Amino acid sequence: MPRGMGIDGFRTETNTKKTKLKDFAKQLDIKLVKNYLRCWMLTDSHDSLCIDHRHSDRKVYHFDADAFADAYALPEPGATSDPYLAHVVAVESPKDFEFRAAN
Numbered sequence: 001m002p003r004g005m006g007i008d009g010f011r012t013e014t015n016t017k018k019t020k021l022k023d024f025a026k027q028l029d030i031k032l033v034k035n036y037l038r039c040w041m042l043t044d045s046h047d048s049l050c051i052d053h054r055h056s057d058r059k060v061y062h063f064d065a066d067a068f069a070d071a072y073a074l075p076e077p078g079a080t081s082d083p084y085l086a087h088v089v090a091v092e093s094p095k096d097f098e099f100r101a102a103n
Contacts, residue, residue, distance in 0.1 A: 004038035004051065013042060016066045024068035028061070030054050043094040049077075062099045072100055 005013065007021060030037050036054035041047075046065040060077035063070055074080055083102040088094055 004040045005042065007037050007039070010039040010042070010048075010050075014046075014048075014066060020066055020068060024071065027068070027071070028052060043097075045093070045095040045097075047094065047097070047099060049074075049099070074099065 010016070011018060011021060025037055028037070030052055036052065038051050038053060039048055040051050040060065041049040048063055048065075050061045050063075050071075052059050052061070058077070059073045060080075061071045061073055063072065080099055080102045084094070084097055084099070087097045091097075
């Protein structure tokens with residue numbers, strides 16, 4: 001999934017209600033049209049990393065499952081990928097990886 005998943009694909013994959021996504025987009029001041037919000041990664045343990053393409057501020061938001069109110073902008077999103085991949089290789093599962101502690 002190198003280009004990420006559009007919001008409709010994310011909704012389908014996670015069985016999330018559209019109203020929850022609309023509220024989340026409003027919280028971030030993002031419109032759900034034109035693929036401004038894209039899911040860059042969705043793990044088997046329901047961690048989601050989404051990118052805000054509207055503001056072009058390179059923010060990557062992490063949230064677990066559909067806990068949008070708890071969305072967290074990763075301070076250094078690029079620094080998260082190496083520890084995540086190392087964890088998956090060592091443990092063979094994305095479970096228990098703490099995206100917020102990796103930064």
